[in-house]
Amino acid sequence: MTHRSRKQQLFLCFIALLAVTLRQSYAATDAPPTAAPPTPPTRPERGNYSVTNGNGTTCLMARMGLQINISVSSAALNKTVWKVQNLQPNLTRSSGSCDLESATLQLTDVPNKTNLTLVFSMNATTNKFHLSAVSLSAIWPDVKRPIAESNGSLDYLRGTAGRSYMCREEQTLAVTVNFSLNTFQLQVQPFNLTGAEFGTAEECQLDEDDMLIPIIVGAALAGLVLVVLVAYLIGRKRSHAGYQTI
Ligand SMILES: *[C@@H]1O[C@H](CO)[C@@H](O)[C@H](O)[C@H]1NC(C)=O
Ligand SMILES: *[C@@H]1O[C@H](CO)[C@@H](O)[C@H](O)[C@H]1NC(C)=O
Ligand SMILES: *[C@@H]1O[C@H](CO)[C@@H](O)[C@H](O)[C@H]1NC(C)=O
Ligand SMILES: *[C@@H]1O[C@H](CO)[C@@H](O)[C@H](O)[C@H]1NC(C)=O
Ligand SMILES: *[C@@H]1O[C@H](CO)[C@@H](O)[C@H](O)[C@H]1NC(C)=O
Ligand SMILES: *[C@@H]1O[C@H](CO)[C@@H](O)[C@H](O)[C@H]1NC(C)=O
Ligand SMILES: *[C@@H]1O[C@H](CO)[C@@H](O)[C@H](O)[C@H]1NC(C)=O
Ligand SMILES: *[C@@H]1O[C@H](CO)[C@@H](O)[C@H](O)[C@H]1NC(C)=O
Ligand SMILES: *[C@@H]1O[C@H](CO)[C@@H](O)[C@H](O)[C@H]1NC(C)=O
Ligand SMILES: *[C@@H]1O[C@H](CO)[C@@H](O)[C@H](O)[C@H]1NC(C)=O
Ligand SMILES: *[C@@H]1O[C@H](CO)[C@@H](O)[C@H](O)[C@H]1NC(C)=O
Secondary structure, eight states: OHHHHHHHHHHHHHHHHHHHHHHHHHHHHHSOOOOOOOOOOOOOOOEEEEEEOTTSOEEEEEEEEEEEEEEEEETTTTEEEEEEEEOOGGGEEEEEEEOSSEEEEEEEETTSOEEEEEEEEEETTTTEEEEEEEEEEEOOTTBSSOEEEEESOOOEEEEETTSEEEEOSOEEEEEETTEEEEEEEEEEEOSOOOSSOOOSEEEOHHHHHHHHHHHHHHHHHHHHHHHHHHHHHHHHHHHHHHHHHO
């Protein structure tokens, strides 16, 4: 009896294995012929961009990776698509100008086909700055029409005079319905630079949230260690006391 049932079990096991194998091979052959999967956009390289004043002093500094995300009319596909384009630091020139209440960073690619302009404004009464305008003009070979997107009433990257704004996490800055800018590992100071050095960094909320998790985990672990330690010490004291009384 037991011998037969063990044999049966073995047989059932074999059948099950076979079924699984067949199912997998069927699934593999059933799958539609996969077109090349859309390649996910790569992370843009981080660039050092700066603006120098008329007298040669650096008045704006930015370190960041930039990615343009824009809805364009593709010539090859004959339809509107979202195009993701990284700025390549070694193929990008930076220029611009600074005055007391506004600072402009213009980033141009080497063949002069892409011009991205960021304007920062300083509010002299509050001593706070922010990114107030972004514009993009570009002529790309695979895009039907010249690109021209801009928004002059933005309020991003808010910081304090004399300090830099920092955001390690990826941030998406929506400029228009058809154009947004993704920033990576950003640090920028558009005003009150002393030498070519960033002032104290003010971190964005995303980074602070990110930092909160390890802090909470660390605190929980420390608490656990403390509880174990206290329990151990109490236990030791008790057993010690017990030993003495005997
Ligand atoms: C950018 O600047 C930082 C700090 O000044 C420096 O360490 C780094 O090597 C620079 N990177 C490039 C690509 O110039
Ligand atoms: C350069 O010009 C800025 C204002 O345009 C001024 O604040 C700064 O002191 C000048 N620096 C030198 C070295 O002249
Ligand atoms: C680009 O923007 C579109 C529309 O907002 C969005 O669906 C897409 O995920 C964005 N792509 C990237 C890489 O940010
Ligand atoms: C592009 O698409 C439009 C309508 O979507 C169509 O009228 C036109 O013929 C297409 N052109 C090409 C070259 O396929
Ligand atoms: C720019 O950088 C990329 C990636 O690091 C590299 O492949 C390319 O050769 C560089 N181009 C120039 C002109 O330095
Ligand atoms: C790009 O523009 C700059 C400044 O206007 C100019 O000096 C440079 O020669 C231009 N380069 C090309 C490839 O047109
Ligand atoms: C500066 O900020 C204050 C308070 O937010 C605001 O009332 C004022 O309009 C701002 N000034 C400028 C020039 O934007
Ligand atoms: C970008 O700016 C340069 C210099 O200002 C100009 O010569 C070029 O035509 C611009 N390119 C586009 C696509 O707007
Ligand atoms: C920033 O620079 C402006 C103009 O040079 C000056 O008036 C202001 O006091 C400076 N603020 C700080 C915090 O350094
Ligand atoms: C410019 O940005 C503001 C704030 O994000 C938005 O309310 C407004 O619709 C934008 N304007 C355009 C033309 O996209
Ligand atoms: C955004 O792109 C779509 C598709 O190309 C276009 O129909 C629409 O007019 C654009 N919107 C703006 C505000 O440019």
